[in-house]
Amino acid sequence: MREKTTTLYLGPQHPGITGNMMVKLQVQGDTVVKAETHVGYLHRGFEKLMERRNWLQSFTIVCRICVPEPDPNEENYSRAVEEIEGREVPERAKYIRVMTLELARIATYLLWYGGQSGSAGLYTMPQWSVGDRNYILDLFEDLTGGRIYHMYIWPGGVRRDLPHGFKDKAMRTMDYLEKRLDDYDKLMFENSIFQKRAKGVGIIDPEKATEWGVVGPPLRACGIKSDVRKDDPYEVYDKLDFEVPAMEGSDVWTRALIRRFEIRQSINLVRQALDKMPSGEYYNKIPNPHKWTIPAGDAFVKTESARGEFAYYMVSDGSNKPRRVHVKGPAYVHGVTLLENLLVGENIADVSFIMNSLGTCPPEIER
């Protein structure tokens, strides 16, 4: 019997905790036979705006590119500017940056806990993990003054030194979170319903994964040890002790296990960075922003964000404004070509589940 094909539009109204995008699904019964990603609902023209702003003004808008995880953007922008200009960064600033990036990774993973289990219908988890995420945001508030957008890692170092008593507070928060993660395991990973939903869904072909442009936790879930922090070390990651996890399986469940491991590792990295942090300067002063020019050149910098390799390609023409800043987030590949292929043959109910496991973030696809 020939089944009728129906067109189903998922979105653009927020499908899960991922952002505004639309997936046009052709379905037969419950099964997706064709998927097409439509983006552009969050396009702000960042790259055009940066051409019109000077180097410091551009810095204030980059963190808005990806909302759940703004810090890798600041890090990339700063590092690209430093690479073209040849500006040195004090050692202390590097440690503070690593700590900030790892805190951001923890915050993003906690949001992911909520999104992943929320899209499976497990609504207790978002209440816990998003609630606990506030403790990380409190740390950010102490450190930078802002909850979501920090504008903290800037060219030449960081904007402020650690406030008084920050180290103790951060350590206490890390202890608390580590305890909480065991509770999360009981609720989410030992939950047989979640296991049954997640196992064997959204399988990426491990042989093709690198070629298809898969990065970050989804690639590590294919058994490939790939992490920008190890492959192309930036800041002080080569001085810290951590391991890149890799597991076979390449389904939603394996990706979840990878993230479960990495959030603990990030907690450990925050502790290491706080312990090893030297004293000294935290900022190498930049010149008057209105007169600040950067020599001609280009740079390609990468940061391992919670969702994978986050890259900036920056071109300077020697003036006081960037010539071109091209942002490539992991979702640029995950959310379009990879998603379109993964969804074929899956259930409609699993679509936003898979989207969450890939870390699809529309604002960085279209910028």
Next chain:
Amino acid sequence: MYNDKESQKIVDIIQNFARKHSLFVLAYGTGCGAIEIPPTMTSRYDAERFGIRGAATPRQADVLLITGYLATKTLKRVIRVYEQMQDPKYVMGFGSCAINGGMYWDSYNTINMLDKYIPVDVYINGCMPRPEAVIAGFVKLQKLIQEGKADGWDRYKKNLDEYRANQKKIITNWVMPDFNR
């Protein structure tokens, strides 16, 4: 039945009281503001104690949240969603982007003044508004509803031609059903 003014007034008060305590929110996460909605709804800030909770479809929702900047492509969908919602309906604009364009004031793809396209009842300032600010905005909206001043839906019907002209200035390819006032 309630022809005399006094009884109508009492009915209004009861109606508004009921409305203000059951705000079903359509979180149309148009921008950065969507990131502060989960904290607002979850354990620490717990917006549900104000009777605020999510709704899945526009037809069941009372409040439309425009959480930040609005790209022109989204504006088309937002208008469609807004017109699908049932009266009385309220709109909240989040952040400086909805108020005057914010840091995207010179972007070719984001609108600058939300209230020229759909009527806004409450604006919350900030970039991003914190959960406390969001809750303060909701409390303000509840106050306006109680006083009968949150009449954006009424204004939209009365000035539909003006709103429509503004909307069509941006949306050149208008392929939507007409709004039946």
Next chain:
Amino acid sequence: MSENILHNEQKLLNLLEKKFLLKESRIIRAKRVEVKVEPKEVIPVLLYAKENSGYIHFAHMSCVDWIEDGEFEVVYILWHPEEKINLFVKTRVPRDNGSLPNIDFIWRQANTYEREIREMFGLRFEGLEGRKEFILEDWNNIPPMRRDFDTEAYVKEVFFHRLGREDAKDVREKIQERTDEELPDFAKKYSRD
């Protein structure tokens, strides 16, 4: 940096120089190698890098508008997962009526990048399929990422502005011109005189 560390980078450069006609080639720094080629050499170089040299990960593709030279510079960035090297392949095409070969048969995800560049810069890719509209909708102006597109003029024409933005442009002068009568009450006590 000693020669030893850059061994892999140098090896790659030698291979490419022997095999292809490169306009320019250099090692930018450790883990970054750059070659510049003619547009017609793009596919051979990329195919060689992928099939023979192990640059299987297509990391990025970008386009820069050099309006002074009347050219677009398109950059393909590849990544070698074992040797950990980023290879930049750069090529230049004329801004008007220039075109590049489509490479989405080598890497599928290049299709997304090419569609975006086609939409944002108006650069043609021969044989590129897929929806014309990727990000924008009903756009009938010049492609927005071209340098000659003036976004401020466009915004002034199309969108509304809330009052207060005018003097934000040149705040210092405007503030000095302002007299105390115009100031709101709370601001008077901070005024200059």
